[in-house]
Amino acid sequence: xxxxxxxxxxxxxxxxxxxxxxxxxxxxxxxxxxxxxxxxxxxxxxxxxxxxxxxxxxxxxxxxxxxxxxxxxxxxxxxxxxxxxxxxxxxxxxxxxxxxxxxxxxxxxxxxxxxxxxxxxxxxxxxxxxxxxxxxxxxxxxxxxxxxxxxxxxxxxxxxxxxxxxxxxxxxxxxxxxxxxxxxxxxxxxxxxxxxxxxxxxxxxxxxxxxxxxxxxxxxxxxxxxxxxxxxxxxxxxxxxxxxxxxxxxxxxxxxxxxxxxxxxxxxxxxxxxxxxxxxxxxxxxxxxxxxxxxxxxx
Numbered sequence: 001x002x003x004x005x006x007x008x009x010x011x012x013x014x015x016x017x018x019x020x021x022x023x024x025x026x027x028x029x030x031x032x033x034x035x036x037x038x039x040x041x042x043x044x045x046x047x048x049x050x051x052x053x054x055x056x057x058x059x060x061x062x063x064x065x066x067x068x069x070x071x072x073x074x075x076x077x078x079x080x081x082x083x084x085x086x087x088x089x090x091x092x093x094x095x096x097x098x099x100x101x102x103x104x105x106x107x108x109x110x111x112x113x114x115x116x117x118x119x120x121x122x123x124x125x126x127x128x129x130x131x132x133x134x135x136x137x138x139x140x141x142x143x144x145x146x147x148x149x150x151x152x153x154x155x156x157x158x159x160x161x162x163x164x165x166x167x168x169x170x171x172x173x174x175x176x177x178x179x180x181x182x183x184x185x186x187x188x189x190x191x192x193x194x195x196x197x198x199x200x201x202x203x204x205x206x207x208x209x210x211x212x213x214x215x216x217x218x219x220x221x222x223x224x225x226x227x228x229x230x231x232x233x234x235x236x237x238x239x240x241x242x243x244x245x246x247x248x249x250x251x252x253x254x255x256x257x258x259x260x261x262x263x264x265x266x267x268x269x270x271x272x273x274x275x276x277x278x279x280x281x282x283x284x285x286x287x288x289x290x291x292x293x294x295x296x297x298x299x
Contacts, residue, residue, distance in 0.1 A: 021062070021063040021132050023132045023133070024132070024133045024134060024135065025134050026084065026085050026134045028134075031084055031133065031134075031135050033077075033079045033084070033133060033135040033137060034082065034083075034084050034135065035054065035082040041059050042059070042060065042062065043059065043060060044057060044058070044059055045058040045059060045060065045076065045106070046058045046102070046105070046106065048098055048099070048101075048102040050094055050095055050098045051094075053081075053082065053095070054079070054081060054082040055080065055081075055095055055098045055099050055102065056078055056079070056080055056098070056099050056102035056103065057078070057079040058076050058077070058078055058102075058106055059076065059077050059079065060074075060075070060076060060077075061075040061076060061077050061139065065141055066141065066143070071143060071144075071145075072115070072143070072144040072145075073116065073141060073142045073143040073144050074110065074116075074141070074142045075139065075140075075141050075142075076106065076139065076140045076141075077137055077138070077139055078099075078102075078103060078106075078137060078138035078139070078140060079135070079136075079137050080099050080136050080137060080138060081135075081136050084134070084135050085134075085135075086136060087136070087227075087231070088123075088125065088136055088224075088227055089224065089227035089228045089230070089231050091224065093220060093221050093224060096219075096220030096221065096223060096224050097216065097217045097220040097221075099220070100216045100219055100220050101213065101216055103121060103138070103140070103208075104208060104209060104211065104216060106140060107119055107121070107140075107207075107208050107209045108209055110140075110142040110248075111209055111248050113142070115144045116142045116143070116144060116248060117143060117144060117145055117146050117247055117248060117249060118142070118143045118145070118146045118147065118150065118245075118247050118248065119140065119141070119142045119143075119207070119208070119209075119245065119248055120140070120141045120143075120242075120243070120245070121138060121139070121140045121208065121242075121243040121245075122138065122139055122240065122241065122242045122243065123137070123138045123139075123239075123240065123241040123242075124139075124240055125238055125239050125240070125241075126237075126238025126239065126263065127238065128238040128263040128266075129238040129239055129240045129261075129263045130240070131238075138241075146247050146252070150247075151252070153254075154246065154247070154252035154253070154254055155252075157253075157254055157255075158252065158253045158254070163204055163253070163255050164255070165200055165204075165255035165257065166204050166255060173188075173189035174186040174187055174188050174189050174198075175187040175189075175283060175284055175287040177197060177287055177290050177291050177294070178222065178225070178226075178291070178294055180218045180221070180222065181202075181218070182201060182202055182203070182212075182214060182215045182218045183199055183200065183201055183202065183215065183218045183219055183222055184199075184200045184202060185197055185198070185199055185200075185222055185226065186198045186200055187283045187284075187286070187287040187290075188283070189283070191277075191279065191283055192261070192277045193261045193262060193263065193264065193277065193279070194262060194264050194265075194279055194280060194281045194286060195230065195233065195261075195262040195264070195281075195286050195290070196259065196260070196261045196262070197226060197259075197260050197290070198257045198258065198259055198260075199219055199222055199223065199257060199258040199260070200255070200257045201215055201255075201256060201257070203215075204255055205255065205256040206245070206246040206250050206253070206254060206255075206256060207245035207246050207247070207248055207254075207256050208243050208245055208256060209248065210256070211256070219258065223241070223258070223260070225294060225297070226260055226290075227239070227260075228297065229290050229293045229294060229297075230260075230262055232293055233262070233289070233290075233293070234262065234264065237262045237263070237264065238262075238263040239260065239261060239262050239263060240259075240260070240261045240263065241258060241259070241260055241261075242258070242259045242261070243256070243258055244256065244257050244258065244259055264280075265280070
């Protein structure tokens with residue numbers, strides 16, 4: 001069941017079955033995402049391989065946030081490696097490219113369902129980032145309605161005629177860390193977490209399904225670069241990757257970007273009460289630190 005409260009701009013999804021999901025750490029040999037335990041998977045939607053190695057396996061989430069009785073839609077898990085402890089920073093650039101293209105393929109499949117209005121792709125890596133299984137994976141949730149909180153984001157984003165991420169304003173507000181021909185990596189002017197960065201396509205894209213194959217190839221390279229930077233800054237750092245998309249029907253204009261967040265510390269009472277996050281490091285300070293590492297790694 002979905003619940004929202006317009007006065008306080010809050011949305012919740014009631015999914016009691018999620019409480020039954022397993023918690024599997026790095027030492028657990030019963031992990032269903034490992035190749036040796038493949039028979040534990042109820043079904044496989046699709047999979048991609050690269051030079052004999054698993055790159056993406058799509059399976060239905062056994063503990064979905066969606067249901068026939070509550071919020072309607074689909075909830076997949078994307079297993080992005082057959083190795084239980086392999087870190088995504090160690091994926092090859094070709095692995096990243098094939099993985100992201102496979103996710104877009106699934107995105108396009110979900111878009112063909114006329115009832116689907118909104119798709120969210122995200123990766124939780126590590127317990128601080130919300131992962132219950134340590135084996136690297138993603139999730140994709142396709143919903144028959146746009147969450148109320150996202151509707152409010154779209155409304156605020158499109159108050160003017162110009163797209164914020166297409167015009168020069170975000171270049172004045174944020175801090176450019178790296179750029180390629182198609183993608184820019186920015187530290188936002190008001191990050192919610194230390195070392196937060198955004199991957200922003202230079203061309204206006206409404207959602208992930210609109211990205212070109214070349215843009216996705218560039219994204220894969222840049223995400224790998226930044227995860228390697230994260231590892232240098234904090235080898236034990238957990239992180240989230242969130243694809244920030246407009247609705248799939250284009251009813252709410254938006255500019256797609258990917259948010260990468262290192263999970264340092266915890267969200268505490270002040271953040272919960274005010275939705276105002278306290279950062280222990282200035283954005284410009286960590287932006288310069290990240291640029292220095294990138295330049296040293298990729299001269």
